[in-house]
Amino acid sequence: MSSSVFSGRRAARRAARNAYCWRVSQPRAARRGPRALGVGRQFTVQRSAELLKPGDLGRFSGRHFDALSPLALSRNLNVTKQATKDLTMHSGNKDHHSICEEDEMTCFSIPGPTVTFQNLTYCVRETTGVFQWKSVEREILKNVSGIMRPGINAIMGPTGSGKTSLLDVIAGRKDPKGLRSGHVMVENTVVTSDLRLSSSYVVQEDILMGTLTVRENLAFSANLRLSPQEYSHRDKAVKVNQVIQELGLQDCADTKIGTAFLRGVSGGEKKRCSIGMELITSPSLLFLDEPTTGLDANTANSIVTLLQKLSRDGKNIIFSIHQPRYSIFQLFDHLTLLNQGQVIYAGVASKAVDYFEDLGYKCEQFNNPADFFLDITNGAITPVVNSPNAVTLSSSVEDRNPLALQYQQSQLHSQVMEQLKQLENSLMDPRDKPAREKPCYATPFHYQLMVVSKRTVKNILRNPQTSYAQLALNIFFGILVGLIYYQIPHTLPEALQNRTGAFFFLVINMVFGNLSGVELFISERVLFIHENSSGYYRTSVYFLSKVFADLIPNRILPVFVFSAIPYFMMGLKPEVEAFFLFCVTMSLISLSAVSLAFLVSASVGSFGVANALIALPFVFMMVFGGFLVNLSSMLSWLSWLKWASIFRYGLNALTINEMKGQVFTSNYTRITGEMYMDQQDIDYSTVGFWQNEVALFGIMCVCMLLSYMQLWRINRWK
Numbered sequence: 001m002s003s004s005v006f007s008g009r010r011a012a013r014r015a016a017r018n019a020y021c022w023r024v025s026q027p028r029a030a031r032r033g034p035r036a037l038g039v040g041r042q043f044t045v046q047r048s049a050e051l052l053k054p055g056d057l058g059r060f061s062g063r064h065f066d067a068l069s070p071l072a073l074s075r076n077l078n079v080t081k082q083a084t085k086d087l088t089m090h091s092g093n094k095d096h097h098s099i100c101e102e103d104e105m106t107c108f109s110i111p112g113p114t115v116t117f118q119n120l121t122y123c124v125r126e127t128t129g130v131f132q133w134k135s136v137e138r139e140i141l142k143n144v145s146g147i148m149r150p151g152i153n154a155i156m157g158p159t160g161s162g163k164t165s166l167l168d169v170i171a172g173r174k175d176p177k178g179l180r181s182g183h184v185m186v187e188n189t190v191v192t193s194d195l196r197l198s199s200s201y202v203v204q205e206d207i208l209m210g211t212l213t214v215r216e217n218l219a220f221s222a223n224l225r226l227s228p229q230e231y232s233h234r235d236k237a238v239k240v241n242q243v244i245q246e247l248g249l250q251d252c253a254d255t256k257i258g259t260a261f262l263r264g265v266s267g268g269e270k271k272r273c274s275i276g277m278e279l280i281t282s283p284s285l286l287f288l289d290e291p292t293t294g295l296d297a298n299t300a301n302s303i304v305t306l307l308q309k310l311s312r313d314g315k316n317i318i319f320s321i322h323q324p325r326y327s328i329f330q331l332f333d334h335l336t337l338l339n340q341g342q343v344i345y346a347g348v349a350s351k352a353v354d355y356f357e358d359l360g361y362k363c364e365q366f367n368n369p370a371d372f373f374l375d376i377t378n379g380a381i382t383p384v385v386n387s388p389n390a391v392t393l394s395s396s397v398e399d400r401n402p403l404a405l406q407y408q409q410s411q412l413h414s415q416v417m418e419q420l421k422q423l424e425n426s427l428m429d430p431r432d433k434p435a436r437e438k439p440c441y442a443t444p445f446h447y448q449l450m451v452v453s454k455r456t457v458k459n460i461l462r463n464p465q466t467s468y469a470q471l472a473l474n475i476f477f478g479i480l481v482g483l484i485y486y487q488i489p490h491t492l493p494e495a496l497q498n499r500t501g502a503f504f505f506l507v508i509n510m511v512f513g514n515l516s517g518v519e520l521f522i523s524e525r526v527l528f529i530h531e532n533s534s535g536y537y538r539t540s541v542y543f544l545s546k547v548f549a550d551l552i553p554n555r556i557l558p559v560f561v562f563s564a565i566p567y568f569m570m571g572l573k574p575e576v577e578a579f580f581l582f583c584v585t586m587s588l589i590s591l592s593a594v595s596l597a598f599l600v601s602a603s604v605g606s607f608g609v610a611n612a613l614i615a616l617p618f619v620f621m622m623v624f625g626g627f628l629v630n631l632s633s634m635l636s637w638l639s640w641l642k643w644a645s646i647f648r649y650g651l652n653a654l655t656i657n658e659m660k661g662q663v664f665t666s667n668y669t670r671i672t673g674e675m676y677m678d679q680q681d682i683d684y685s686t687v688g689f690w691q692n693e694v695a696l697f698g699i700m701c702v703c704m705l706l707s708y709m710q711l712w713r714i715n716r717w718k
């Protein structure tokens with residue numbers, strides 16, 4: 001990145017932010033700046049810090065420090081190869097030396113945060129029985145502890161072993177209600193769901209806007225997640241280009257992601273784009289849920305290689321993975337192996353095979369270690385019985401997972417627990433802690449509204465079927481109603497019958513024509529949940545942008561077309577004011593109906609349920625509209641439903657607007673519009689007319705408010 005672009009205060013602010021993503025929770029020394037921690041100067045991080053003991057001395061820049069001091073642990077300031085020798089000399093511990101020399105060394109100029117978790121037990125409730133009324137609690141993570149440092153941290157295990165659950169609990173994405181014990185800490189700060197706003201999480205299924213190109217999707221992420229105070233438009237464009245280069249997406253940068261109807265980029269490119277959406281913020285802590293699932297071997301390899309490259313900048317990359325090939329496994333720094341929700345190995349990845357061989361399992365010469373571990377957990381490989389540490393299978397209930405038991409008794413486990421204890425003890429007194437900044441959105445409300453609305457409009461323009469269908473339907477029905485009721489005469493009985501019939505037809509069309517509103521929030525529900533919970537934008541921003549982008553092209557414009565065509569074809573009152581009020585009434589009918597559809601859309605997740613739910617109130621409203629049933633003759637305990645009927649308010653307003661001041665005649669009879677409305681119990685005064693309009697407006701406001709609340713209440717936990 002050219003220094004000319006990111007110069008001055010902006011660059012300084014950004015550099016500080018990237019290096020100190022977790023600064024609010026760090027010790028003062030850490031907050032004083034990179035130099036205080038030796039960051040910026042090259043030092044080496046040894047991955048097997050679990051092999052060190054408190055009191056052992058490490059060295060950095062000529063100064064010695066306690067290798068297991070809180071600061072050293074929390075920043076991974078362990079030892080260089082040279083320091084390892086010093087350490088051995090100082091501590092006189094030959095074992096350390098020999099073990100340390102076996103370990104590979106990893107160099108980070110700016111190490112990211114360390115994640116620790118202790119005694120995590122997580123339960124889910126499962127419903128049972130024919131009617132699913134009973135619920136039982138099931139432990140899916142049992143007493144899981146570990147330390148994950150900057151580098152590649154893989155969580156492996158057979159299907160259903162709890163990989164994704166562990167990742168989600170660590171990332172603060174799993175419902176905290178299920179956590180029975182334990183806690184997760186990132187740099188000495190207990191993780192809450194706030195972590196969702198400040199960390200990066202790549203979900204398994206790529207959740208991207210299909211109608212936008214790779215570059216547009218990345219720019220969307222940059223616009224919302226990079227603060228406008230720190231990054232100018234140009235900076236963001238440079239950042240997007242940088243991520244495109246880093247991920248090798250140059251060839252498909254301007255290709256659309258693709259939808260169910262539009263072929264777009266390949267699966268691997270989509271996955272890289274998903275990773276890019278998160279890399280835009282230069283996160284120091286990145287979570288990925290099964291990043292290689294569904295990809296061919298080469299693409300999977302290139303993705304993990306890319307992650308490994310990123311981790312060498314000091315990022316802490318934590319992901320779940322099912323059964324990687326050997327070339328991928330080789331890239332892991334740290335491995336956590338799970339079986340039935342329990343840890344069966346946690347430590348340096350390259351030492352896992354040795355660990356299991358010590359337990360009596362034999363890994364064939366050309367066997368892939370990942371397959372070897374899964375075979376062990378599945379019981380396809382059994383331990384050699386005469387091995388001194390061979391796992392003894394017990395039929396007792398407590399020993400159902402002997403591998404987990406073996407791990408809990410191992411030195412590896414006690415070292416991890418010892419280090420966790422050290423960290424706990426080193427936690428600062430809460431009074432000394434700086435006040436924790438509440439993670440907040442990177443961009444202000446109005447900016448988010450502009451960016452999200454732009455995307456919504458772009459999406460509608462590139463996927464205009466709904467808008468075209470809505471317009472075509474309105475034109476078709478407008479002409480149809482106009483032809484059926486062409487130039488309604490003022491002679492009785494047609495004058496009254498045709499007018500009321502035409503109005504009923506129009507209202508039906510306005511209400512049922514808006515059934516498509518139920519798709520508004522359902523079609524993008526997954527995208528909304530992902531983006532909202534990852535801190536892209538506020539719920540209110542999404543709601544407003546979606547509602548306005550839908551209302552203007554799909555609901556308001558077609559209504560004016562629909563109102564104009566039949567109004568003049570039917571020969572209704574030839575007055576400008578009457579036509580204007582007719583259009584206003586039709587718009588309010590449409591808006592109140594569509595708001596009800598939005599409410600249903602925000603409340604349920606499937607089209608089938610939504611269609612069934614929306615049809616019911618519409619039919620009830622039609623029955624209680626006053627056209628099909630005489631409301632005054634209805635059972636009193638049922639007739640209150642008329643107060644909630646869009647049909648009733650709409651029909652009344654249209655009737656008052658048309659009939660008031662009109663005279664209808666036949667050979668022997670003369671009826672005024674007022675006489676007719678008196679007979680129908682319609683209040684035709686000006687106040688009476690506006691009462692109907694206000695009621696429609698009220699229904700719209702209440703439904704909109706409830707839809708927003710429903711959207712806000714959507715379960716975002718995994």
Ligand SMILES: Nc1ncnc2c1ncn2[C@@H]1O[C@H](COP(=O)(O)OP(=O)(O)OP(=O)(O)O)[C@@H](O)[C@H]1O
Binds near residue numbers: 124140157158166
């Ligand atoms: N919210 C939930 N409600 C009910 N059961 C759940 C929930 N989350 C996880 N589980 C259950 O917990 C177990 C572990 O699930 P998890 O997805 O973590 O496994 P996994 O190792 O990632 O599996 P896979 O490799 O198949 O994705 C499974 O049996 C799953 O059904």
